């Protein structure tokens with residue numbers, strides 16, 4: 396379990412999505428907080444082919460709060476995306492890389508022994524971090540995932556991927572956890 400009040404270091408990294416700054420916010424009582432923030436540059440590989448879904452100037456910010464009760468409260472804010480549109484979003488295990496695949500699979504608290512994981516027993520919003528977001532008329536939006544657990548030591552995810560469409564739950568909407576193309580990525584120091 397994560398230790399409350401843990402201090403964090405300031406780190407600066409550059410990835411294919413542009414300059415990324417991870418900055419520790421001032422400690423707040425009983426909570427540990429991290430933030431990842433970056434401009435969103437669409438992946439333009441053959442695996443995507445839909446760069447128009449992430450306009451120039453779009454940005455994402457992810458905040459994570461680990462409270463003393465053992466919860467994780469993770470929020471995603473996006474700006475400058477297409478208006479009135481739902482995007483899928485999840486925490487992924489690897490950092491952002493040269494294409495959407497570099498971020499690897501979804502973070503799972505209990506890891507599905509089968510990969511890719513489309514078993515709703517594993518690919519669900521309790522075992523993963525789902526941050527699907529619907530934008531307003533200005534192309535801005537926010538979402539929140541609250542979990543009654545915290546990342547095990549050494550097993551925290553490293554990024555959030557913005558996807559083409561709402562995350563499926565394994566019914567008629569599609570295989571559990573799938574959300575279409577990987578459009579863009581933001582590194583997060585979870």
Ligand SMILES: [Cu+2]
Nearest residue numbers: 484485556558
């Ligand atoms: Cu994803």
